[in-house]
Amino acid sequence: MNQLDFDGLLTFWQQRSGDILDMAFQHIAVVAVALMIAVVIGVGVGMLVWDRPVPRSAVIASAGVALTIPSLALLAILVPAFGLGWVPTLIALVLYSLLPIVRNTVVGLRAVPPAVMESAKGMGMNPLGVLVGVQLPMAWPIILTGVRVAAQLTIGTAAIAAYVAGPGLGQYIFKGLASLGSKNALNLALTGTIGIVILALIVDAIFVFIARYTTSRGLRA
Amino acid sequence: MKRFTTPIVVVLVLGVLLIWLSSLTLDSIEQRTLNVGYIVERTREHLGLTIATSALVAVLAIPTGIALTRTRSRLVRATVLGIANIGQATPAVGVIILLAILWQTGYSTALVALVIYSFLPVLSNTMTGLQQVDEGVRESAKGMGMTPNQVLLRIELPIAAPVILAGLRTSIVFSVGAATIATFINAGGLGDMIVNGLTLQRFPVLITGAVLVACIALSLDWIAGVAEDLLRPRGI
Amino acid sequence: MHKPEDTAILQIARNTSGAQIVLDQVTKTYPHQPTSAVENFSMTAEPGELIMFVGPSGCGKTTTMKMINRIIEPTSGSIRIDGRDVLSLDPNELRRHIGYVIQQIGLFPHMTIAENIAVVPKLLGWTKSRINARVDELLETVKLDPTKFSHRYPKQLSGGQQQRVGVARALAADPPVMLMDEPFGATDPITRESLQAEFLRLQESLGKTIIFVTHDFDEAVRLGDRIAVLSERSQIEQFDTPANILAAPANDYVSSFIGHGAAIKRLVLIPVTEAKLGPIGDAEAGPITVSIADSLRDALDALVLSGAPALMVVNAAKKPIGSITVERISAVLGADIPDVQGAGLVSASGAGR
Numbered sequence: 001m002n003q004l005d006f007d008g009l010l011t012f013w014q015q016r017s018g019d020i021l022d023m024a025f026q027h028i029a030v031v032a033v034a035l036m037i038a039v040v041i042g043v044g045v046g047m048l049v050w051d052r053p054v055p056r057s058a059v060i061a062s063a064g065v066a067l068t069i070p071s072l073a074l075l076a077i078l079v080p081a082f083g084l085g086w087v088p089t090l091i092a093l094v095l096y097s098l099l100p101i102v103r104n105t106v107v108g109l110r111a112v113p114p115a116v117m118e119s120a121k122g123m124g125m126n127p128l129g130v131l132v133g134v135q136l137p138m139a140w141p142i143i144l145t146g147v148r149v150a151a152q153l154t155i156g157t158a159a160i161a162a163y164v165a166g167p168g169l170g171q172y173i174f175k176g177l178a179s180l181g182s183k184n185a186l187n188l189a190l191t192g193t194i195g196i197v198i199l200a201l202i203v204d205a206i207f208v209f210i211a212r213y214t215t216s217r218g219l220r221a
Numbered sequence: 222m223k224r225f226t227t228p229i230v231v232v233l234v235l236g237v238l239l240i241w242l243s244s245l246t247l248d249s250i251e252q253r254t255l256n257v258g259y260i261v262e263r264t265r266e267h268l269g270l271t272i273a274t275s276a277l278v279a280v281l282a283i284p285t286g287i288a289l290t291r292t293r294s295r296l297v298r299a300t301v302l303g304i305a306n307i308g309q310a311t312p313a314v315g316v317i318i319l320l321a322i323l324w325q326t327g328y329s330t331a332l333v334a335l336v337i338y339s340f341l342p343v344l345s346n347t348m349t350g351l352q353q354v355d356e357g358v359r360e361s362a363k364g365m366g367m368t369p370n371q372v373l374l375r376i377e378l379p380i381a382a383p384v385i386l387a388g389l390r391t392s393i394v395f396s397v398g399a400a401t402i403a404t405f406i407n408a409g410g411l412g413d414m415i416v417n418g419l420t421l422q423r424f425p426v427l428i429t430g431a432v433l434v435a436c437i438a439l440s441l442d443w444i445a446g447v448a449e450d451l452l453r454p455r456g457i
Numbered sequence: 458m459h460k461p462e463d464t465a466i467l468q469i470a471r472n473t474s475g476a477q478i479v480l481d482q483v484t485k486t487y488p489h490q491p492t493s494a495v496e497n498f499s500m501t502a503e504p505g506e507l508i509m510f511v512g513p514s515g516c517g518k519t520t521t522m523k524m525i526n527r528i529i530e531p532t533s534g535s536i537r538i539d540g541r542d543v544l545s546l547d548p549n550e551l552r553r554h555i556g557y558v559i560q561q562i563g564l565f566p567h568m569t570i571a572e573n574i575a576v577v578p579k580l581l582g583w584t585k586s587r588i589n590a591r592v593d594e595l596l597e598t599v600k601l602d603p604t605k606f607s608h609r610y611p612k613q614l615s616g617g618q619q620q621r622v623g624v625a626r627a628l629a630a631d632p633p634v635m636l637m638d639e640p641f642g643a644t645d646p647i648t649r650e651s652l653q654a655e656f657l658r659l660q661e662s663l664g665k666t667i668i669f670v671t672h673d674f675d676e677a678v679r680l681g682d683r684i685a686v687l688s689e690r691s692q693i694e695q696f697d698t699p700a701n702i703l704a705a706p707a708n709d710y711v712s713s714f715i716g717h718g719a720a721i722k723r724l725v726l727i728p729v730t731e732a733k734l735g736p737i738g739d740a741e742a743g744p745i746t747v748s749i750a751d752s753l754r755d756a757l758d759a760l761v762l763s764g765a766p767a768l769m770v771v772n773a774a775k776k777p778i779g780s781i782t783v784e785r786i787s788a789v790l791g792a793d794i795p796d797v798q799g800a801g802l803v804s805a806s807g808a809g810r
């Protein structure tokens with residue numbers, strides 16, 4: 001049994017503030033890199049398949065399978081081939097991010113009213129022009145929502161990646177487990193967990209902000 | 222045809238795993254874990270934890286969701302949803318390990334942590350499902366002389382059922398995954414194989430555990446999907 | 458055995474062809490609102506009467522109506538059905554004997570059409586065979602083939618068909634009272650007209666006491682036995698038959714609500730047979746004829762559409778019995794105006810501009 005000692009926790013934070021911030025930064029970094037890769041792949045694949053029913057459902061089903069596989073299992077399967085650390089972590093996070101991003105890209109591109117597409121075509125735009133110039137901007141708010149969901153997902157998953165030596169605040173959680181019984185165990189695990197919750201909330205707020213300022217004024221509710 | 226893709230894939234993957242394992246010569250450490258008795262026992266633990274979690278979540282989260290949609294107090298609703306949303310952002314591994322530190326290691330802790338972690342999808346889907354019942358439908362039911370309980374049981378819950386079931390399905394997938402982490406606090410399950418395989422550098426053990434967990438997750442998700450289709454009221 | 462309120466409800470329920478509804482000094486003030494939505498509303502609907510509440514959006518029609526089945530509880534005043542105070546009855550029991558149709562229809566999406574109609578009979582504990590027979594009967598009544606529609610789900614029906622089911626469902630337990638809140642408001646004009654016509658025919662045989670809310674004055678004229686023209690806080694500006702309201706609006710508010718063309722609107726109410734028909738020879742034989750079942754409004758429409766100076770009027774057996782012209786139609790109105798305040802009509806059209 002371990003009691004929460006609030007003063008002890010504050011002292012702990014003071015003493016290790018540099019390291020904690022460093023871990024938080026690494027956590028965000030790995031999530032951000034994974035999201036960028038996933039957006040490139042996810043939006044790209046979404047643009048390729050959005051109006052082809054068979055590849056579309058195949059892609060979405062496979063992305064769904066990836067998301068169903070438990071994170072510890074996925075990370076473990078990657079270790080024999082890719083070793084420990086950043087690489088398996090990034091691959092797993094990208095795989096988990098794909099479903100929300102691809103699905104929302106497809107939904108967003110398909111949600112553009114046929115009348116809009118027709119008038120764009122009528123003005124002489126070619127299909128690629130319509131896709132990039134009209135559909136993508138109109139689908140952007142929906143795609144962004146997908147990225148936001150993916151961000152929440154990967155911030156939590158990155159915690160487990162610490163078990164395969166992935167970067168970030170998850171390391172504090174596992175250090176807490178490793179020192180089970182010692183007086184710092186609770187401080188370590190609590191720091192990791194609370195840190196991740198705070199990161200998740202901050203990132204979510206950032207996405208609300210991005211959505212406001214990157215959505216065309218005409219599309220805002 | 223589409224419906225049977227998942228079971229076919231699962232069977233194929235398990236087949237390939239079996240052929241691969243039988244082509245290996247196992248050392249004594251690997252033999253200790255890669256045998257039928259050990260694997261069946263871990264699988265049983267894993268499924269037991271998952272199913273117990275899902276049953277508890279269903280029994281606790283659905284009534285909570287119903288009660289929350291019924292309360293007039295905005296404060297209560299906002300508080301519970303606020304806590305639930307923070308819960309959503311809390312990593313499963315954090316919940317499990319914190320609870321182990323604060324309380325004890327073992328099965329009961331894992332069960333409690335898993336229930337906490339898988340609670341939100343069912344809670345929020347119950348509330349969403351009930352809230353999206355058309356106001357005209359609810360008013361007709363009342364206007365026809367149904368008591369509040371009859372409106373709930375005969376109209377609102379059946380109409381919300383698909384959304385609630387979708388929440389349960391998500392929560393089952395969550396708990397299969399979280400049950401893997403139960404190994405960290407000595408609550409058994411297939412996570413044991415993954416962690417042993419990693420720490421002892423025995424990749425066949427690690428791969429077997431991971432593939433089995435993935436197959437269980439896919440199968441349970443598939444079964445839940447089929448159940449969802451069968452239980453969905455026609456007409457919706 | 459029975460609680461006294463049970464027997465009170467049973468007595469109301471037994472009176473399946475129309476009960477008397479009395480609203481006495483009824484007021485409703487919503488919480489946190491500075492003014493009442495309904496203030497001191499008093500009205501008596503006689504058994505079998507079809508009463509229209511008409512008025513602009515937000516004037517309190519719905520609130521007034523919903524107090525009768527206690528979906529909304531009055532702040533003060535009393536409401537009696539066949540002399541029994543509804544506020545003393547169990548609201549759920551009461552509602553099982555009051556038909557209720559709303560604009561959103563509110564069919565239960567997870568139940569078949571038959572199950573939707575069977576809801577109240579089931580609540581009342583009818584036997585299976587009685588319920589099945591009743592469902593078929595009602596579907597026939599609202600012109601939906603039971604073999605085709607019983608087992609469909611609401612989403613498989615068009616809007617007009619759904620609204621018919623809504624009416625059938627409200628009639629299921631043969632209630633003495635029906636409350637209808639803009640039931641045809643969401644349908645297209647053509648569907649609405651046919652629903653209105655069928656509804657009139659239905660009411661002729663059923664003779665329920667009906668409170669029917671609408672914001673469409675033409676609908677009120679077409680359907681109502683009496684019309685209550687309501688203004689802010691559900692104040693009754695005029696409560697009379699459609700003919701009397703059209704002929705003599707009580708004040709400027711009512712006139713402006715009638716709008717342009719009061720004379721034309723009145724034609725809806727007058728059968729062709731009221732006109733003095735001309736000789737058969739006046740009209741050339743043609744595809745367009747007027748039936749004696751039509752109103753003068755229909756006759757006028759036909760004249761304008763065909764462009765002919767006169768049209769043949771035929772009886773039920775399609776035998777010509779006379780002819781009609783625009784002059785003969787206006788003669789009917791002219792004959793009508795002097796005996797009910799010609800001045801009122803003039804000021805009515807004046808205020809409408």
Ligand SMILES: Nc1ncnc2c1ncn2[C@@H]1O[C@H](COP(=O)(O)OP(=O)(O)O)[C@@H](O)[C@H]1O
Nearest residue numbers: 487488490494513514515516517518519520521
């Ligand atoms: N639940 C409510 N709470 C507060 N005010 C309401 C409520 N329902 C209706 N009102 C107000 O009462 C007035 C009458 O509304 P209603 O009876 O719906 O009018 P109508 O049916 O004639 O359009 C309106 O001003 C409306 O805003």
Ligand SMILES: [Mg+2]
Nearest residue numbers: 518519520638
């Ligand atoms: Mg209204």
